Amino acid sequence: MWGMDTSVYKARLEEEKAKLEGELASVGRKNPSNPADWEAVPQGTGKEPEEGDTADNIEGYAENVGILTDLEIRYNDVLGALARIDAGTFGTCEVSGEAIEEDRLNADPAARTCKAHI
Numbered sequence: 001m002w003g004m005d006t007s008v009y010k011a012r013l014e015e016e017k018a019k020l021e022g023e024l025a026s027v028g029r030k031n032p033s034n035p036a037d038w039e040a041v042p043q044g045t046g047k048e049p050e051e052g053d054t055a056d057n058i059e060g061y062a063e064n065v066g067i068l069t070d071l072e073i074r075y076n077d078v079l080g081a082l083a084r085i086d087a088g089t090f091g092t093c094e095v096s097g098e099a100i101e102e103d104r105l106n107a108d109p110a111a112r113t114c115k116a117h118i
C-alpha cells in the first residue's frame with residue numbers, strides 16, 4: 001500500500017484508543033507488573049478483590065470481567081492497527097497479504113483481513 005494516506009485512519013484509531021482507555025479505566029486498571037495488560041476491578045471500588053472473595057460475591061465484579069475482556073480485545077485490535085500504520089503495513093490482509101478493501105477499512109480501520117478472509 002505504497003503512498004496510502006493513513007492519516008484519516010490514524011486519527012480515527014487514536015480517537016477510539018483514547019475512548020477505549022477511558023472505558024477500560026471505568027471497569028479495570030492496568031496490571032502494575034504488565035502495563036499492556038488490564039485487569040478488572042469490582043464496580044465502584046477501583047481496587048482488586050480481597051483475598052478470599054470470589055467473583056460471585058463481589059457486586060459487579062464478574063460483570064466487569066466480561067466487559068473488560070471485550071474492551072481489551074477491541075483495544076488490542078486498535079493498537080495493532082496503529083502499529084501497522086507505523087510499520088507501513090497498514091491495509092494489508094493478514095491472511096492473503098493483499099490490500100484490504102477501502103470500504104472495509106472505512107467501516108473498521110482496525111480490520112486485519114480483507115473481505116475474503118473475515
Ligand SMILES: [Zn+2]
Pocket residue numbers: 093094095096097098113114115116117
Ligand atoms: Zn485476504
